[in-house]
Amino acid sequence: MNNTMTQRVSAHKDRLAVAGFAVEIAGMNKWYGDFHVLRDINLTVRLGERIVICGPSGSGKSTMIRCINRLEEHQSGTIVVDGIELTSDLKKIEEVRREVGMVFQHFNLFPHLTILQNCMLAPVWVRKVPEKQARDLAMHFLEKVRIPDQAHKYPGQLSGGQQQRVAIARALCMKPRVMLFDEPTSALDPEMIKEVLDTMIALAEEGMTMLCVTHEMGFAQAVADRVIFMDQGQIVEENGPKAFFSAPQSERTRAFLGQILGH
Amino acid sequence: MNMHNISWVRQDIVAPSPRPPGQGGVMDWVRKNLFNGWVSSLLTVASVMAIAWGVMAIAPWLGNSVWHAGSLSECRQILDGAPGACWGVIRDRWTQLLFGFYPTALYWRPMLAFVLLFAALAPILFRGLPQRALWFSAVYPGLAFWLIWGGSLWLPVSIYLGFAVATGLFSIAVRSGVGLAATAAIVGAALWWLYATPALVEIATDTAPILLVPVTSRELGGFLLSIVIGVSGIALSLPLGILLALGRRSGLPLIRMLSVTFIEFIRGVPLITLLFTASLLLNYFLPPGTSFDLILRVVIMVTLFASAYMAEVIRGGLAALPRGQYEAAGALGLDYWKAQRLVILPQALKISIPGIVNSFIGLFKDTTLVMFIGLLDPIALAAAIRANTNWQGIYWELFIFIGAVFFVFCFGMSRYSQYLEQRLRTDHRWEECA
Numbered sequence: 022m023n024n025t026m027t028q029r030v031s032a033h034k035d036r037l038a039v040a041g042f043a044v045e046i047a048g049m050n051k052w053y054g055d056f057h058v059l060r061d062i063n064l065t066v067r068l069g070e071r072i073v074i075c076g077p078s079g080s081g082k083s084t085m086i087r088c089i090n091r092l093e094e095h096q097s098g099t100i101v102v103d104g105i106e107l108t109s110d111l112k113k114i115e116e117v118r119r120e121v122g123m124v125f126q127h128f129n130l131f132p133h134l135t136i137l138q139n140c141m142l143a144p145v146w147v148r149k150v151p152e153k154q155a156r157d158l159a160m161h162f163l164e165k166v167r168i169p170d171q172a173h174k175y176p177g178q179l180s181g182g183q184q185q186r187v188a189i190a191r192a193l194c195m196k197p198r199v200m201l202f203d204e205p206t207s208a209l210d211p212e213m214i215k216e217v218l219d220t221m222i223a224l225a226e227e228g229m230t231m232l233c234v235t236h237e238m239g240f241a242q243a244v245a246d247r248v249i250f251m252d253q254g255q256i257v258e259e260n261g262p263k264a265f266f267s268a269p270q271s272e273r274t275r276a277f278l279g280q281i282l283g284h
Numbered sequence: 285m286n287m288h289n290i291s292w293v294r295q296d297i298v299a300p301s302p303r304p305p306g307q308g309g310v311m312d313w314v315r316k317n318l319f320n321g322w323v324s325s326l327l328t329v330a331s332v333m334a335i336a337w338g339v340m341a342i343a344p345w346l347g348n349s350v351w352h353a354g355s356l357s358e359c360r361q362i363l364d365g366a367p368g369a370c371w372g373v374i375r376d377r378w379t380q381l382l383f384g385f386y387p388t389a390l391y392w393r394p395m396l397a398f399v400l401l402f403a404a405l406a407p408i409l410f411r412g413l414p415q416r417a418l419w420f421s422a423v424y425p426g427l428a429f430w431l432i433w434g435g436s437l438w439l440p441v442s443i444y445l446g447f448a449v450a451t452g453l454f455s456i457a458v459r460s461g462v463g464l465a466a467t468a469a470i471v472g473a474a475l476w477w478l479y480a481t482p483a484l485v486e487i488a489t490d491t492a493p494i495l496l497v498p499v500t501s502r503e504l505g506g507f508l509l510s511i512v513i514g515v516s517g518i519a520l521s522l523p524l525g526i527l528l529a530l531g532r533r534s535g536l537p538l539i540r541m542l543s544v545t546f547i548e549f550i551r552g553v554p555l556i557t558l559l560f561t562a563s564l565l566l567n568y569f570l571p572p573g574t575s576f577d578l579i580l581r582v583v584i585m586v587t588l589f590a591s592a593y594m595a596e597v598i599r600g601g602l603a604a605l606p607r608g609q610y611e612a613a614g615a616l617g618l619d620y621w622k623a624q625r626l627v628i629l630p631q632a633l634k635i636s637i638p639g640i641v642n643s644f645i646g647l648f649k650d651t652t653l654v655m656f657i658g659l660l661d662p663i664a665l666a667a668a669i670r671a672n673t674n675w676q677g678i679y680w681e682l683f684i685f686i687g688a689v690f691f692v693f694c695f696g697m698s699r700y701s702q703y704l705e706q707r708l709r710t711d712h713r714w715e716e717c718a
Contacts, residue, residue: 092611111619119617129612133630133710142626143616175710195616 042101043068043199043230044089049098051084058084060254062098068198071231073241073262076251077277082234085251086201089232090121103198119147122192126204128184130176136163136187137172140194148195155194162190166220182213186220193224200224202233236281242266250274345369355674373675374685380669381686384505384660390434390497394508397431400424401515409700411707425519432504432512434496438488439481446476462621501579505660507689512579514648514693517586521647522640524587525594526633530624532599543595550592556653558585563657582654590647597643601636602628634708641701645694662686 044066051059059081066072074082087093088100091107091114100107102117131139140159144150150158163169166186168179176184185205192200202221206214218240225231225244235241241248241262248265250258250273258265258274269275319325348368352375353359359370374381383391404424407417426440450473457465489495504512531543550558562581605628613623633640655664666682669675 090615092615115617115619118615121615123612123615125608125612125615127606127608129606129608131609131612131627131631133634133708143618146622146626147617177710191616 041068041104042066043070043103044232045099045101046085046089047099049088049095049100051081051088051093051095058254059088059095062256064249064256066199066230066232068230069228070246071225071229071244072233072247072249073245074232074234074249074251075236075238075241075277076257080251081254082251083203086203086232086234089199089201090118090123092123115147119195120198121201122195122197122199123201124185124188124192124203124205126208128176128181128188128208130184130188130191132176135173135175136168136179139176139187140191143191144194158194159190162193163187165193165223166190180213181209182216185209185213185217189217189220189224199230199232202231202235204234204236206235206237238266238282250277252277351375356676356678369681370678371681373669373678373681377665377669377675378685381506381662381665381682383508384665385503386499386505386508387497387503390499393431393434393496393499397428398511400427400431409704425516430496432499432508433501434498436485436489437494437496438485438492442481442484442488443477445484446473446481449473449476501577504579506662506665509579509654509659509661510648510651510690511693513583513586513651513654516583517590517647517651518644520583520587521590521594521643524591525598526629528591528595529598529602532595533602547592547595550588551596555586555589555650556656558589559653559657561585578657578659582657582659586647586651589650590643593643593646594640597636597639598632600639601632601634604635605631634705637701637705637708641697645697648693648697649690662689 042065044064046062046064049059049062050057062085064085074086076082084093088095088107089102094109095107103120105113105117105120107113107117130136131142134142137156137159140163141152141155144155144158145152160169160172163172166189168183168186168190171179171183171187176187179187189205205221206217209217214237218237221231221233221240222244231244233240233245245262248260248262249256250265250269250271252273258269258271260270265274266278269278318328345367346369348363348366349371350359350362350368351371353362353370353372354376356370356373359368359372363370379388379391383394386394401424404421407413407415408421423444426444430437430440450469453472454465454469457468528543528547531539532547534540534543559582562585563578609627609631610623613627618626652661652663655661655667660668663686666679666686669682670678
């Protein structure tokens with residue numbers, strides 16, 4: 022049992038070693054007005070890598086991953102996603118967004134469309150997938166997140182956990198190369214957090230490249246290849262999950278972990 | 285037994301039981317809603333008395349209605365001093381109130397156009413009709429124009445071809461940018477209408493004369509005029525209002541500035557000044573020699589006026605959407621126009637339905653203002669009828685009739701908007717899915 026686990030982990034490590042880069046952020050800075058929100062961010066993510074980003078609120082972690090699909094604009098430095106550099110070129114931005122799926126804290130499903138229509142919208146209109154094929158694709162991913170029976174309901178009729186799983190399925194329907202999760206469980210009742218995390222763990226095990234902003238440290242320990250701690254707009258510490266939790270190097274990381282794991 | 289034991293566990297589950305029967309019935313409802321305390325009782329009695337007084341004042345007047353009379357004096361003779369409504373004037377002049385001075389022999393044409401209007405609206409307003417029916421909706425404006433004004437069928441056909449030219453140019457030029465393509469389309473269509481249309485209509489009419497007896501705009505009047513202006517204004521102001529609302533929220537400073545200027549200017553000016561501009565000033569700005577139909581000018585002005593209000597109503601709907609909807613649409617790779625069309629506008633318009641219909645109703649009733657620039661809307665015709673010696677001194681009956689017809693249209697729009705809101709509700713549809 023333990024043996025197969027180690028085997029799987031080492032197989033995963035081998036894959037990472039040969040894979041290319043999914044995201045490369047170099048010397049990136051961002052300001053809101055005069056406020057310097059992101060300071061000298063350097064981060065490279067390999068294809069297939071799973072990264073968990075944590076830190077106190079206001080530390081810039083959400084802003085950073087929102088820069089990766091340009092929901093936020095950066096003012097200096099470079100961001101290259103899947104080989105495409107993000108500039109103000111709209112074509113490039115749309116190209117990146119096609120390859121990068123995002124899951125939001127508040128789900129952001131389209132309330133006027135059914136679950137199925139939510140999932141079919143982008144494949145049909147962005148990828149030009151024929152309608153029938155898009156429907157099959159949507160049903161495939163809805164089965165994967167275990168809610169195919171809700172396909173013809175509207176988002177308002179689903180629980181928070183179900184909505185978030187639909188949001189994951191909706192993003193997956195675009196067959197993205199990278200998935201961004203912006204605090205996907207923070208708006209959920211404790212009972213529903215597990216169902217969403219299980220879906221994310223299943224996704225991680227399939228080799229999806231993931232960047233997750235989350236406070237779910239159990240999730241970080243289970244799937245992360247690297248944990249990144251941010252504070253005051255900077256990356257303060259970066260380490261494998263084992264070392265990160267057992268032997269945090271920085272004083273601020275220790276204080277943060279003490280706060281969230283303390284009780 | 286330990287008295288201080290706070291631990292307790294339910295042993296059996298309580299099964300659901302039917303709800304106790306409703307208390308009361310009619311008497312209970314009356315007591316609760318009409319005579320609940322002395323203030324409530326007093327208000328109930330006062331309201332009943334007010335209603336009774338109103339009915340008693342109007343009932344004899346309506347009850348003694350005279351339908352067969354050729355003049356007001358004949359009415360008075362029949363009534364012999366008793367109070368009574370003289371509906372003879374409506375019986376005598378109703379065609380004039382509906383059609384103005386439209387040639388009597390040709391009444392079938394606007395009537396047919398009116399009936400077809402419902403066929404054209406049905407696929408837009410109600411679902412469950414085949415998509416192909418929308419083709420008729422697209423063809424209808426040209427057809428209605430031809431039926432009402434007559435002349436050569438080739439004129440509306442050629443105008444439609446202008447749209448085809450615009451679409452063609454747009455799809456050719458769209459590769460080099462949406463802005464450029466839009467400009468090419470607009471310029472192309474304008475050139476087509478200015479230069480190709482007159483020649484084309486002449487040639488086509490010579491070879492295949494499909495003609496109806498022409499009717500001039502001066503002959504149009506009454507509710508025909510109100511409906512022509514109202515329906516065109518409504519149909520045109522919604523898309524223009526949407527564009528202006530999007531323009532006002534656009535990230536492009538020039539577009540935003542133009543939209544804001546337009547909206548604030550048009551909203552800051554009374555409609556009647558715009559109508560006077562349409563009737564008097566517009567000719568100065570147009571190239572010499574072009575004679576621009578007065579009704580067309582009025583439709584343009586009414587559309588511009590209504591679209592400014594529409595833009596603000598729709599902007600309210602756009603502002604009500606959470607930012608997450610824009611972000612989710614963007615994150616999925618939808619470009620600006622697709623995101624607007626598929627995600628943002630369906631929701632924003634749904635929120636704005638009450639405001640939009642409010643503007644529509646306002647616009648429709650504002651069409652009566654055209655009497656001030658000499659067009660014969662129902663109110664102007666009422667004045668003309670009263671100027672006739674036969675009907676001098678009559679006014680209640682005419683205005684009640686005109687008001688009732690307007691009410692039917694406006695109330696219809698209001699009911700439709702409630703139906704639409706109900707249909708588009710997606711938040712609590714458990715019943716439908718269960």
